[in-house]
Amino acid sequence: MEHIRKQYPPFLLTANEMGKADQAAVVAGVPAMDLMAAAGKAVADAVVERWSERPTLVLCGPGNNGGDGFVVAQHLRSMDWPVRLAFLGSVDGLSTEAAHFYRAWQGDIEPFSTDLLDQTKLVIDAMFGAGLARPLEGNARDMVDAMITRNITVCAIDVPSGVDGTTGAALGKVAPAELTVTFFRKKPGHLLFPGRGLCGHLVVADIGIPESVLDELTLQTWENRPELWCQYYPWPRLDGHKYHRGHAVVYGGETMTGASRLTARGAMRVGAGLVTLAAPIKAWAVYATALTGVMVAKLEVSQESEDFDVLLLDPRHNAIVVGPGAGLAGFERIRTRKIVLKALATGRATVLDADALSAFSDDPQILFDAINGPCVMTPHDGEFARLFPEINKSPEINKSHLDDKLTRARLAAKQSGAVVVLKGADTVIASPDGRAIINSNAPADLATGGSGDVLAGFIVGLLAQGMAPFDAASAAVWMHGEVGNEIGSGLIAEDLPDHLPKVLSAFKAQYFSSHQ
Numbered sequence: 001m002e003h004i005r006k007q008y009p010p011f012l013l014t015a016n017e018m019g020k021a022d023q024a025a026v027v028a029g030v031p032a033m034d035l036m037a038a039a040g041k042a043v044a045d046a047v048v049e050r051w052s053e054r055p056t057l058v059l060c061g062p063g064n065n066g067g068d069g070f071v072v073a074q075h076l077r078s079m080d081w082p083v084r085l086a087f088l089g090s091v092d093g094l095s096t097e098a099a100h101f102y103r104a105w106q107g108d109i110e111p112f113s114t115d116l117l118d119q120t121k122l123v124i125d126a127m128f129g130a131g132l133a134r135p136l137e138g139n140a141r142d143m144v145d146a147m148i149t150r151n152i153t154v155c156a157i158d159v160p161s162g163v164d165g166t167t168g169a170a171l172g173k174v175a176p177a178e179l180t181v182t183f184f185r186k187k188p189g190h191l192l193f194p195g196r197g198l199c200g201h202l203v204v205a206d207i208g209i210p211e212s213v214l215d216e217l218t219l220q221t222w223e224n225r226p227e228l229w230c231q232y233y234p235w236p237r238l239d240g241h242k243y244h245r246g247h248a249v250v251y252g253g254e255t256m257t258g259a260s261r262l263t264a265r266g267a268m269r270v271g272a273g274l275v276t277l278a279a280p281i282k283a284w285a286v287y288a289t290a291l292t293g294v295m296v297a298k299l300e301v302s303q304e305s306e307d308f309d310v311l312l313l314d315p316r317h318n319a320i321v322v323g324p325g326a327g328l329a330g331f332e333r334i335r336t337r338k339i340v341l342k343a344l345a346t347g348r349a350t351v352l353d354a355d356a357l358s359a360f361s362d363d364p365q366i367l368f369d370a371i372n373g374p375c376v377m378t379p380h381d382g383e384f385a386r387l388f389p390e391i392n393k394s395p396e397i398n399k400s401h402l403d404d405k406l407t408r409a410r411l412a413a414k415q416s417g418a419v420v421v422l423k424g425a426d427t428v429i430a431s432p433d434g435r436a437i438i439n440s441n442a443p444a445d446l447a448t449g450g451s452g453d454v455l456a457g458f459i460v461g462l463l464a465q466g467m468a469p470f471d472a473a474s475a476a477v478w479m480h481g482e483v484g485n486e487i488g489s490g491l492i493a494e495d496l497p498d499h500l501p502k503v504l505s506a507f508k509a510q511y512f513s514s515h516q
């Protein structure tokens with residue numbers, strides 16, 4: 001019988017989930033000793049692949065991260081590397097496996113002292129991994145401080161010590177690694193800042209944990225990869241026409257007209273069949289002159305919300321975006337709020353960005369109460385803080401959540417009923433049902449004015465074509481990152497929609513044939 005290998009999606013495992021995977025592997029017949037041996041071997045392999053032989057110091061902590069360190073040290077020593085080892089703890093406190101490898105180490109075991117760094121060119125950081133419970137203290141903290149001061153080259157096992165693998169938070173100071181080797185699956189903290197910036201190059205090593213253990217876990221966090229949503233991607237059909245591809249409405253403001261124009265162009269490029277920009281009459285001429293493929297509808301200034309109502313009467317207008325350039329000054333704020341509430345009242349797919357979010361900072365509950373249909377919110381950190389002050393500030397929220405973007409985005413999605421895209425270099429997309437995706441492909445060049453407006457356009461364009469909000473948001477964020485990489489240095493927001501076709505072609509070539 002032909003064996004069909006099950007493909008697992010790109011799950012991210014918390015420390016707790018990794019512990020469960022580890023236990024499930026042992027139950028499935030893989031001895032814990034073998035896991036540790038494989039982990040240490042994988043780190044040693046990665047080290048010799050990256051660096052030539054050099055004076056190396058292995059810093060072993062009191063748990064199994066330290067256990068991996070003993071294995072690495074022995075491998076490097078057997079390859080004649082000049083290796084010293086320092087141990088922070090007592091052998092009595094070690095697990096059976098770690099104690100076994102402690103004894104198998106054939107060199108000296110030295111106490112932690114920063115003097116050891118004098119002759120060292122490479123540190124293997126095996127102090128703390130998944131079991132980190134609090135900021136480093138005493139000798140461990142002194143060592144980390146000295147490593148930072150001396151700017152020493154570090155290879156971290158699992159995570160750089162001090163980084164919380166589940167949240168990416170740094171508990172105190174952390175010596176940044178040039179290489180981090182983790183096991184079985186990435187952890188959220190490898191993708192979330194500051195953790196991501198401290199890991200350096202990340203290697204995920206197979207240590208013999210059977211993938212089938214994933215079936216026993218209820219996992220809700222993934223790295224953003226096309227495998228997650230490509231089967232729902234709305235490729236145009238040969239027998240289709242533009243009305244099959246939806247009709248997005250972009251609300252345009254009176255003054256900052258560039259923002260919503262970028263949004264409209266993004267929606268067009270991502271494949272919306274039609275896009276209408278709803279423009280206040282005062283700015284109508286600007287929009288109409290600047291836009292060609294996008295239709296421009298006039299909204300009377302004094303009664304624009306009524307005109308907006310008329311526009312929404314047409315059921316073919318199936319996705320709406322409000323926010324980019326909508327306006328917040330004086331009367332504009334009231335109008336922006338009205339437009340948002342009108343859009344939400346239709347129950348059609350709605351994207352709320354920028355001013356559409358800030359307009360409700362006085363009373364976010366009014367906004368949350370109005371969300372009853374498919375809705376995606378795209379706050380950056382500042383907008384998030386204004387809209388979800390209790391998540392950011394409340395003393396009831398565990399303090400570590402302030403650094404925990406994943407939890408913040410999840411709580412916000414649950415509270416608002418919308419899919420929340422919490423933007424940044426490590427954008428998190430969270431669904432009210434608890435699922436969350438961390439994006440990892442965005443280059444620094446994307447942090448530029450107008451980039452978010454284009455993202456809102458990509459999302460609304462996919463919603464117009466019938467994608468579900470969580471999938472549409474994830475796909476749009478990934479495309480946005482890919483386009484950023486495609487353009488590279490010198491990127492301006494205007495370029496983003498126009499480089500999308502190239503990214504779509506590559507994406508289609510890679511994923512479409514197998515998902516027809």
Ligand SMILES: NC(=O)C1=CN([C@@H]2O[C@H](COP(=O)(O)OP(=O)(O)OC[C@H]3O[C@@H](n4cnc5c(N)ncnc54)[C@H](OP(=O)(O)O)[C@@H]3O)[C@@H](O)[C@H]2O)[C@@H](O)CC1
Binds near residue numbers: 019136
């Ligand atoms: N799961 C797997 O499949 C596999 C896992 N493997 C490896 O195991 C690692 C996880 O091991 P682990 O659970 O023993 O945790 P680890 O990070 O070594 O430390 C725990 C110890 O540190 C202590 N402690 C904590 N914070 C502290 C602080 N700030 N300052 C001082 N002490 C502190 C804590 O003490 P306690 O909090 O109980 O007082 C406890 O004694 C994982 O990262 C990977 O490398 C591999 O072998 C392959 C298979």
Ligand SMILES: [K+]
Binds near residue numbers: 157
């Ligand atoms: K470590």
